């Protein structure tokens with residue numbers, strides 16, 4: 183049996199490093215131990231292996247490899263929020279079936295329907311910001327992406343129920359984002375020792391309230407089923423398995439909350455980082471504006487989606503500080519050699535997206551924000567993988583990229599803004615994903631071009 187390179191410190195020190203400074207810790211481990219290292223993070227699981235070279239990523243994530251699987255039960259850390267029937271917490275055939283059911287909601291033709299909505303929600307939320315005071319970009323981006331997801335998932339983003347649910351989800355995710363909450367996920371017993379059960383119970387109460395609203399929506403929609411609606415709830419309610427069985431209310435709830443949670447905070451963080459870089463680096467904003475202005479009145483969503491420099495800015499944003507640091511864990515089914523080590527069945531491996539995006543051999547000067555690198559060469563799906571890969575590749579990948587590009591194009595084209603922060607902003611853990619370590623504040627200076635930046639849609643498919 184192979185002995186994997188691993189830090190010598192005791193397990194709880196490894197956990198503390200992992201919870202409070204995951205990114206620097208991964209960089210230190212990669213520097214010391216190379217393309218594969220092990221960390222002992224959960225008492226009930228063997229040490230987790232981290233890999234990041236393109237070859238190892240391909241071996242671990244590629245669907246062709248029958249030696250590995252992507253079991254949902256290892257993601258049970260998410261069950262407290264997403265439930266037992268979420269696409270993230272289920273495995274095997276059930277997982278594949280569920281993905282197939284959900285996928286069509288995020289494809290090209292559908293996406294076109296969301297273009298106008300994304301524009302309207304963006305305009306509404308930016309117009310709400312004070313003109314003489316800066317605003318926290320992340321909060322605004324989060325409102326935009328949550329409202330867009332509410333519409334895609336339920337077909338509603340206005341009205342009392344939608345607003346209540348939006349508010350509850352915002353609070354649930356804010357509370358869940360501190361490193362302390364993460365440490366209690368790794369060490370549930372600590373909750374009692376520190377008298378934290380109270381806070382945890384309050385969080386659970388909020389989740390119950392959110393669930394109640396979701397169940398009410400499901401009940402009403404079942405009672406007045408409208409086959410013409412195109413939202414994801416309708417799609418999932420109409421779906422039948424091989425035995426002709428429909429999804430239960432509990433299953434529907436788990437998938438809907440999964441999409442709302444997985445889909446909005448991630449995209450909001452990506453949009454916030456992009457706006458940070460665009461306003462921090464004047465040459466990036468100038469190039470982007472030149473590209474957007476070259477479209478004249480042809481502000482068509484297909485054209486925007488394919489703009490080379492905008493695409494490069496989005497890719498570089500997702501490269502330098504990926505919102506998801508890691509892929510979901512994969513488990514070895516039959517012996518396989520990865521990065522020079524023999525992995526036996528039962529071994530758990532994760533791809534470090536953060537480290538993969540920082541490899542000097544692939545991204546020279548990896549700490550520099552340089553969209554041009556994406557114009558100069560193409561990266562393989564195992565060198566650049568902000569959305570993971572293989573059997574668990576992000577379901578919302580196309581949706582997130584489409585939304586990101588439209589929101590950025592709309593904002594940059596319409597408003598002149600100034601970055602207020604003078605200090606460098608770095609990524610830090612936010613719950614189980616990452617986010618900026620300080621608020622990113624922008625100030626609206628003036629309106630550039632209110633008319634010509636109106637996004638239009640055409641008949642052509644988007645992605």
Ligand code: HEM
Pocket residue numbers: 269270281440441444445446448449452500504505506508509510511568569570571572573574575576577578579581582
């Ligand atoms: C910039 C935004 C986003 C980023 C960076 C991101 C990143 C990721 C990553 C890294 C994974 C794990 C992939 C793997 O293990 O190989 C993932 C999975 C997933 N994402 Fe995203 N995501 C984003 C937006 C979205 C959106 C908009 C949705 C839904 C509308 C979504 C839904 C999901 C779901 C359901 C999974 C689990 C898939 C499965 O287990 O089969 N994500 N995402």
